[in-house]
Amino acid sequence: MTGTLLDHHDVVLLDLDGTVYRGGQLAPGADEAIAEVRARGVLVRYVTNNASKPAQAVSEHLNSLGLSATPDEVSTSSQAGAALLAEQLPAGAKVLVVGSAALADEVAQVGLTPVxxxxxxxVAVVQGHSPDTGWWNLAEACLAIRDGALWVACNADATLPTERGELPGNGSMVAALRAATKQEPQVAGKPERPLLARAVSSAQASRPLMVGDRLDTDIGGAVRSGMPSLMVLTGVGTAADVLFAPVEERPDHVADDLRGLNLPPSATVVGEQAGWKVRVGEGVLELSADTAPQPDSGEARVAALGALRALCAAWWPLGSGPVEVRAQDAASSDALRELALG
Structure with a gap:
């Protein structure tokens, strides 16, 4: 492939927390990378599993961080959940809402009646994250589901990232209802397909690229949707997570941050890497370097990411899960230290 990674796609689907921003701050390089996406005429869609806020509030938050975003560029799991219900229910059907007022509004906007x-x-239950959800809300939903109501969960994320750390997410509340009802919900958010499909459809795109920091939701969603993906290391996912990833959560490209969008595909794709060799032994990967980066030259991190992509290319065809990684020289030892591997 020639050009940059951007040149091969007509829409970029961007996860938010951990990818575009971290708490109240933009992720490194996010502003310049997204500006370049727009400059090249590639469409942007912000996709979030958070069902507690409307698209307008999400776009306002992005604007407050210095990015240009409009509500129609935001796809939320509450929108996807409401759309999933509308596909299966007649107009005006009553839907019991376990979640925020924003989720209830999405249900009303697709012609259904929130209760x-x-x-x-x-005749249905829709469940999305809200910090105000309590036992009473779950009890009402439990009764409806046991009575045969269709059950849609906006997402099944067990935890929610906050500035205080990982806290119980919608998936934890879903687990409570699953235990109480012995039923399984339809899931609208990542890694299931509805949310990403809706985002691509809204852009009328045919060559999407999913970008995220979580293997289980962002990258897993891309794999299930049959679209290529870029994993960035600005959020939850680590180099070890990438190397040990199961087949259904493996990215096509890996970069430090969103600036990887503006690199040639050969600089981010998982595959053999110039300057690195990987020998596969019995339960071990042996990494060696052909050339060593100069100290303090700024090349060390770039080289380390190349080592990671080379290790993935060697390990993934053979297995998944943890594998021992050994450095065979000083340069490879430095790379593994940089990646917190070995």
């Missing part, structure tokens, strides 16, 4: 109690005889 909060099982006494209203809902």
């Amino acid at each position: 909060r109690e099982n006494a209203d005889e809902p």
Whole structure:
């Protein structure tokens, strides 16, 4: 492939927390990378599993961080959940909402009737994250689901990243209802297909690229949707996570941050890497360097990421899960130290 990674796609689907920003700050290089995406005429879609905020609030937050974003560029799991319900229910059908007012609004916008109690005889339940969800809300949903109501979860993320650390997410509340009802919900958010499919459709695109920091949701969603992906290391996922990833969560490209979008595909793709050799032994990967980066030259990190892509290319065809990595020289030892591997 020639040109940059961007040149081969007509829309970039960007995860938010850990990819575009971290808490109240932009991720390194996010502003310049997204500006370049727009300059090249490639469309942007911000895709989030967070169902507690409307698209307008998400775009306003992005604007407050210095990015240009409009509500129609935001795809949320609450939108995807509401759309999934609308595909299966008649207009005006009652849906018991376990979640925020924003989720209830999405249900109303697709022509369905949001309710909060099982006494209203809902034919479906939709569940999204809200910090105000309590036992009473789960109890009402439990009764409806046991009565045969269709159950849609906006996402099944067990945890929610916050500035205080990982806290219980919608998936933890879903697990409570799963245990109480012995039923399984339809899931709209990543890694399932509805959210990403909706984002691609809204852009009328045919060559999407998914970019994220989590293997289980962002990259897993791309794999299930049959689209290529770029893994960035600005959030939850680590180099070790990438190397040990199961087949269904393996990215096509790996970069430090969103600036990888503006590199040639050969500089980010998982495959054999110039300057690195990997020998596969019995339960071990032996990494050796052909050339060593100059100290303090700024090349050490670039070289280390090349080593990671080479290790993945050697290990993935053979297995998944943890494998021992050994350095065979000083340069490879430096790379593994940089990656927190070995």
